[in-house]
Amino acid sequence: MPQHDAVEVITAKRDRGELSDSQIDWVIDAYTRGAVDDAQMSALAMAILLNGMNRREISRWTDAMIASGERMDFSTLSRPTADKHSTGGVGDKITLPLAPLVAACGVAVPQLSGRGLGHTGGTLDKLESIPGWRAALSNDEMFSQLESVGAVICAAGDGLAPADKKLYALRDVTATVEAIPLIASSIMSKKIAEGTGSLVLDVKVGTGAFMKDVDRARELATTMVELGTDAGVRTVALLTDMSTPLGRTAGNAIEVAESVEVLAGGGPADVVELTLALAREMLAGAGVTDVDPADKLADGSAMDVWRAMVRAQDGDPDAPMREAREKHVVNAPSTGVLTRLDAMAVGMAAWRLGAGRAKAGDAVQDGAGVVWHARPGDKVAEGEPLFTLLTDEPERFERALASLEGGYDVAADDSAYDAAPLVIDRIG
DSSP: OOOOOHHHHHHHHHTTOOOOHHHHHHHHHHHHHTSSOHHHHHHHHHHHHHHOOOHHHHHHHHHHHHHTSOOOOOTTSSSOBEEEEEOOOSSOOTHHHHHHHHHHTTOBEEEEEOOOBTTBOOHHHHHTTSTTOOOOOOHHHHHHHHHHTSEEEEEOOTTSSHHHHHHHHHHHTTTOTTOHHHHHHHHHHHHHHHTOSEEEEEEEESTTSSOOSHHHHHHHHHHHHHHHHHTTOEEEEEEEEOSSOSTTEEESHHHHHHHHHHHTTOSOHHHHHHHHHHHHHHHHHTTOOSOOHHHHHHTSHHHHHHHHHHHHTTOOTTSOOOOOSEEEEEEOSSSEEEEEEOHHHHHHHHIIIIISOSSTTOOOOSSOEEEESOOTTOEEOTTSEEEEEEESOGGGHHHHHHHHTTSEEEESSGGGOOOOOSEEEEEO
């Protein structure tokens, strides 16, 4: 491999130049080995955020991250595989009911998930609130569980795109999460290396998403669909609204409880709608068109897979969920209709209550978070509970309440409420 140095590569991107294939290959390999340190990669990540990458650079960066580790192969499984990835939102617990639901329909789901980034929750953080549940599985354990249960949600192993594992943690604490080339290559390097046959991307757009406007979200979705398609993975993307948080909870244990409600045939309508929309895309990508996932929610088979999946990873699906020690109720300021609930405000409040982390490696509180008792379009009554804030540390309430200020509107009637579609667009 041609030799370069970190300053040369940083300078090239700082000055709006294109990185060559050999520069990209070298810097990813050197960072993985520790020859390029976090400070240098932070500078390069910021240069990429500010100056972007072209199609060739993003593709090569993705390939280099895949080449930093192993590639998995699920082709010998007795059923086809499909996976889903969300770019992150508030109250986005969709993976939890979705994986067992798709498995109940006959498609294996190898779901490699992550931890919380900033104000957005992490699937692994949520599941770790289940007593005993473990995120780390060996490749053999993962393969065995896919064959026996049909679904697995776990952390990416150390051998899978190790360059991304280092860079993923770094992005969270250097304000470079939003860079489209880094988001696209991070997601797709893991998904391609993982070996799934088909992939559905849930690209969030709105105040609570990293992509605030539809054009940037569409750019990200298109970039990822192209990366997947070029690699031979059947890939589609849905652009979905994240101006309003999903469901009625943002946290860890409380989102697990809400997911179980969905698997039991209930749960918030928006969570059910998006779960079914993504399930149908995953099934279509895997070539399964004769099963309606709604039936599998109704007949309890998705719940059966959930329980088996949790047990297979040493969790107890019957154990009571951990609860926060302290709570604070926010009452509706007036009688009327809730016309707006800002996802970012809710996400920041949940983060400040302890549901998320300020820097990589921080602990999260299982029971912390926000429950909202009304969704936009719902009637509310003055003095009745609108939010319940949950934490183990009551000194966190003040900053969480500050996050919610200005984050919702109550109008005298519903004339100010404009319902937006949950699924905005489909790409691929």
